[in-house]
Amino acid sequence: PPAWDRAARPPRSPLQPPGLPLAPCRSFSNNKIQVELDESSGVAMMKFKSPPVNSLSLEFLTEFSISLEKLENNRACRGVIITSALPKIFSSGLDITEMCGKSVEHYAEFWRAVQELWLRLYGSNMVTVAAVNGSSPAGGCLVALSCDYRIMAENPKFSIGLNEAQLGIVAPFWFKDTFVNVVGHRIAERSLQLGSLHPAPEAHKLGLVDELVPEEKLMEKAAAVMAQWLALPDHARQLTKTMMRKAVLDRLVAHREEDIKNFITFVSKESIQKSLRMYMEMLKKKK
Amino acid sequence: PPAWDRAARPPRSPLQPPGLPLAPCRSFSNNKIQVELDESSGVAMMKFKSPPVNSLSLEFLTEFSISLEKLENNRACRGVIITSALPKIFSSGLDITEMCGKSVEHYAEFWRAVQELWLRLYGSNMVTVAAVNGSSPAGGCLVALSCDYRIMAENPKFSIGLNEAQLGIVAPFWFKDTFVNVVGHRIAERSLQLGSLHPAPEAHKLGLVDELVPEEKLMEKAAAVMAQWLALPDHARQLTKTMMRKAVLDRLVAHREEDIKNFITFVSKESIQKSLRMYMEMLKKKK
């Protein structure tokens, strides 16, 4: 059984009688992400394990999308808890090395993978719970925002936000749409322009995360929340989720190629390349 | 004078000199709803009186729409307070018997009546105040959400919410639009997916109702709120209300026949019929 399963009784499907023995877990794993599915509860645990900071490289994004697709197609899986296997960091966001000094073809492939991941996650039929057990800037924040529910470790050293503006870049419109759907227009406008990274307590106050719990209770709480969401009939819940998210999903689908072109034009600018290189230098020095 | 009039001085139109004697009330009533109009104040009191739970049957919806139309066309009427004449329940929402084992023609007629009521109430030129003096699930919640202002008895045993998902069904898009306009996208997304029924204090915290008062003060408060809204010139207030609600009203008007077809297709499914029958059995056993 996975670690979180020892800490807390696994949530059971309300459709399953409580007396039955637990079915065996199915797990699969790749270089970047570890997945364990508890077929008795229908809940998968997905853990990012790409040191040092779970950055969303092309490889990571591809494996993330494949993992989600596998679970989505597995009728035994009804929900997924997303967390990090690394200490202090949930995900550092898009891997900047994928945006620096690469070919136009590479930029296109990379950006398509970012879009693909978001379309799968934001539009997932499964219940998705983010157990944010570390900092989560930029693309890491997007992953959390795309889930159905966000629980964060209440450590004020952990922060979360779409801080792209701080790097001299701009979050694309669908990052913004996802953010506005969670925190509303005004908070999004201010936070995006300032490129704010909100410490956990502030993130909770703004509604960016739904709940704070002590770090050691995070997995237990995630399992309890998952059980609450799984108590609803899947079909009605899924149709309701689609109704709420369809407009924003459709907008990217309708402008996907245009959005890729915009990304390539933007990231190919010498001024942006310079900003990104400076930022990478700064990160290296920090180590 | 109606009951609420004895408890509190009726609100007077600011256009009317305070010294004049009260004009006589006009009242009309049908099987389901009792209406009393105080022509001196321009305020009508509408009370649901369809035991046991004010469920929105085809007959109830039709009488509700007719009552609203009568008041709307009466130049002496400027506002309406909507409440229940039954203890503990405001309205239990759409009558499930209308959705079970009936003909396609019946489903179409029923759904058109639901749409009609909402279009009249959400788009009313009158000031509409909901005095929620009991629980108000599903369609009952929609009635409250469609008013200009919601006051609820502060009894934590009374709950309110769009709990359709709990029954295995899905609130239509215009229920959702109305809800989002009141509580914002995030709260609506979560509450609709979980099919939450929020106890009064929680409903107030989420903004689903505007105010809580002790049950015995509910009518007095509703009259005071009505007086505050009627202090504004009708014409400017009505144009402002239309500006705020037109987009959402127009969306149903534009997709009305499609929405009826969707309802029929959905409700005709054997799986949905089964869910609804199970729910009705459960309700019967509760008695």
Place this chain on the structure above:
Amino acid sequence: PPAWDRAARPPRSPLQPPGLPLAPCRSFSNNKIQVELDESSGVAMMKFKSPPVNSLSLEFLTEFSISLEKLENNRACRGVIITSALPKIFSSGLDITEMCGKSVEHYAEFWRAVQELWLRLYGSNMVTVAAVNGSSPAGGCLVALSCDYRIMAENPKFSIGLNEAQLGIVAPFWFKDTFVNVVGHRIAERSLQLGSLHPAPEAHKLGLVDELVPEEKLMEKAAAVMAQWLALPDHARQLTKTMMRKAVLDRLVAHREEDIKNFITFVSKESIQKSLRMYMEMLKKKK
């Protein structure tokens, strides 16, 4: 140096080394508005000085737009703080005398000037901070709402809001859109219908202003907030701002002539002229 500069150290651009002597300020002024640009910080101070109440007359609006245009085109200017040089009043809003007993041509010219000001201010590339040091009804509130950040003196005698409905008139759709983007749909719906003027503490609670400070700290705080916003790279911040505001700006641009026609039709009605004349009489008696 301007007055606010003596009270607080001017915010410095993060790109400028701190040791350098301050560059000389450039100022320009007209009948209605005084502007001082501190080229060392890149921050302009714009003060309304049109007694008795900084009402937005055609002349005021024209000078306001020209001042914004000058700053926008000045590469040394990155942000502007907008405040009043008069005690107790930020701006009383649109000048009602421009709407009373004038020609259709005058109404058209006036309304175009209102649109022009809003398009420039809401769409400004500069960081815009409103230091609201007095009451700010109607059009005055719109000016504040169009800035990036609103700080208000915490005096409960100062109030702010779109109170058009109180005068029997209706805020145009782009006033409403701007308001909804700040406070959300529900608060806007209620506040606009009631024509509410919110005392500063209530305005803060509703999110209409971002922060309250004691009046004597207002300029110091505005400078500190400006420094925080200017710490971001201009280009990324500007693109982000455009992304957030473009939909609402585009809507007026697309319907500008129609909006002018609507205004003329509305304001030309005898009933509206009467309301406005009564309101002006009331204001005169107040003096």
